[in-house]
Amino acid sequence: MRIAIATTQVPFVQGGAEIHAQSLQHALEQAGHEAEIVAIPFKWYPPEQIMDHLLACRLLDLSESCGDRIDRVIGLKFPAYHVQHPHKTLWVLHQYRSAFDLWGLDDCDLAHFPQGREIAEAIRTTEDHLLQEAQGLYANSQNVAHRLERFCHRHAEPLYHPPRHADRIYTREAEDYLFFPSRLNALKRQSLVVKALAHTKEPVQVRFAGAPEGPEIMQQLLDLAERYRVSDRITWMGRVSDAEMLEGYARSRGVIFTPVDEDYGYITLEAFLAHKPVITCTDSGGPLEFVRHRENGWVADPTAESLALGLDELWREKAWTREAGERAHQTYHELNINWPHVISKLLA
Numbered sequence: 114m115r116i117a118i119a120t121t122q123v124p125f126v127q128g129g130a131e132i133h134a135q136s137l138q139h140a141l142e143q144a145g146h147e148a149e150i151v152a153i154p155f156k157w158y159p160p161e162q163i164m165d166h167l168l169a170c171r172l173l174d175l176s177e178s179c180g181d182r183i184d185r186v187i188g189l190k191f192p193a194y195h196v197q198h199p200h201k202t203l204w205v206l207h208q209y210r211s212a213f214d215l216w217g218l219d220d221c222d223l224a225h226f227p228q229g230r231e232i233a234e235a236i237r238t239t240e241d242h243l244l245q246e247a248q249g250l251y252a253n254s255q256n257v258a259h260r261l262e263r264f265c266h267r268h269a270e271p272l273y274h275p276p277r278h279a280d281r282i283y284t285r286e287a288e289d290y291l292f293f294p295s296r297l298n299a300l301k302r303q304s305l306v307v308k309a310l311a312h313t314k315e316p317v318q319v320r321f322a323g324a325p326e327g328p329e330i331m332q333q334l335l336d337l338a339e340r341y342r343v344s345d346r347i348t349w350m351g352r353v354s355d356a357e358m359l360e361g362y363a364r365s366r367g368v369i370f371t372p373v374d375e376d377y378g379y380i381t382l383e384a385f386l387a388h389k390p391v392i393t394c395t396d397s398g399g400p401l402e403f404v405r406h407r408e409n410g411w412v413a414d415p416t417a418e419s420l421a422l423g424l425d426e427l428w429r430e431k432a433w434t435r436e437a438g439e440r441a442h443q444t445y446h447e448l449n450i451n452w453p454h455v456i457s458k459l460l461a
Contacts, residue, residue: 114184114460115147117175117198121155121190128296129379130190130206132277133253137187137204140452146460151175153193160223160232163209167192167239174198187459188247195243202249202459204272205257207376212236213264214374220300241265251458254377256398271402272458273450276379278355282386285363287435290318290348291392291427292365294358294380295372297325297334302371302394304337305420311341312421315428319369322361324352362387366434367410367427371420374398385409385445390437392423403448409441 118141120134134150141148153170156162170192175183176199186201188194191209194201211223212233223229244250244267252258252269261269276282295301303321310317325331331349338344353361362368368384371394378399384391385403391410393400404410411423427434 115182116141116149116185116187116460117183118148118150119175119186119188119193119196120150120152121193122152123156124154129377132379133206133274134189136274136277136452137189137455140456144453144456151193151196153196155190155192157209157211158222160226160229163192163232164235167195167236170195171197171243185460191240195239195246201247202251203244203247203269204251204253204459205261205269206253207257208240208260208264209236212240214260220373237264249459249461254399255402256374257376270458272455273377273448274455275450275452276382276386278359279382279386281355282359282383283363284388284438285360287366287431288364290320290365291367291369291424292320292322292361292384292389293369293371294322294353294361294383295370296323297321297330299330300373302373302415303334305371305394305415305417306369306424307334307337307343307347308341308417309420309424310343310346312418313425313428314421315425316346317424317428318346318348319424320348320350320361320365322350322353322358359387362389365389366431367392367438369393369424370397370400371413371415372397372400373415375400382445382450385441388438388442390427390434390441392420392427394420403444405444407437409437409444 118134138148173196175186175196186198188203189206194203211221215221250269251272255271258269258271261267338347367390369392370380375398381391381400381403391404393404394413394415396415406412413419413423
């Protein structure tokens with residue numbers, strides 16, 4: 114089949130969603146199909162632009178190209194997954210979150226604009242209507258499926274997929290650091306970890322690997338570490354290569370991943386493949402589908418004091434940490450996470 118993967122991309126920005134689309138394209142080609150990524154530029158500011166972009170996607174017909182039929186569209190991200198096609202399957206990475214689960218929270222940028230409420234309501238109404246077009250509706254996690262059920266009353270089947278470089282991830286003897294690999298931003302909550310270090314009883318060391326979304330984010334974290342007097346226990350690695358990232362996982366004692374209501378979270382699965390337990394929070398979303406408290410990781414309340422208990426546990430209890438890492442690796446392989454399963458579902 115000739116398959117178009119419809120997604121949205123902010124020009125010059127590469128992240129998990131872009132990796133997801135590229136991995137899907139590769140898996141489809143490995144299965145014998147022709148696959149092409151149709152990445153539609155997206156600008157969410159000012160908010161009035163959002164509805165313009167949605168309209169542009171609705172006017173885009175992907176049923177054929179240069180006279181050749183496109184057999185199937187697989188839509189991944191809002192608003193690109195609303196392009197027109199008679200055989201469209203959605204595998205939703207996430208909706209426009211500021212209009213749904215983030216509405217009313219501090220991190221909801223849309224709510225701070227004068228017309229924010231009206232635009233959010235327009236997005237919800239349009240989304241509810243257009244989702245009915247899909248011949249198949251899947252989500253990349255149970256967390257995203259719950260949102261579709263909650264806000265749009267649509268049932269979506271969760272469909273887990275492997276992280277990039279799953280076959281290259283390895284493990285080594287643990288060294289004296291915990292690893293937090295993620296871009297630096299408010300929703301990933303590196304700041305919570307910085308504050309938690311001030312409450313630990315053990316000399317926990319943390320390595321953060323990831324580029325900041327802006328220079329102000331980096332400065333805020335540096336100032337916070339200085340204020341809490343934990344700068345000497347933190348390494349800011351910045352943007353790292355794939356090889357450095359894999360080495361960071363392999364030699365860590367454990368992995369920290371404390372986002373706010375994450376959609377899926379490759380980091381959890383990458384840590385499990387590296388035989389490392391994961392510390393996450395009760396409101397972290399996607400990681401909670403895999404992390405079991407005191408079995409293959411640690412689930413803390415989203416407070417500095419509670420998180421500090423988990424950091425201390427992984428640092429102090431070396432034998433338990435190794436055993437939890439082995440159980441984490443076993444958990445991954447029990448979940449049937451593989452691309453042939455994904456492709457068979459999406460093309461059913």
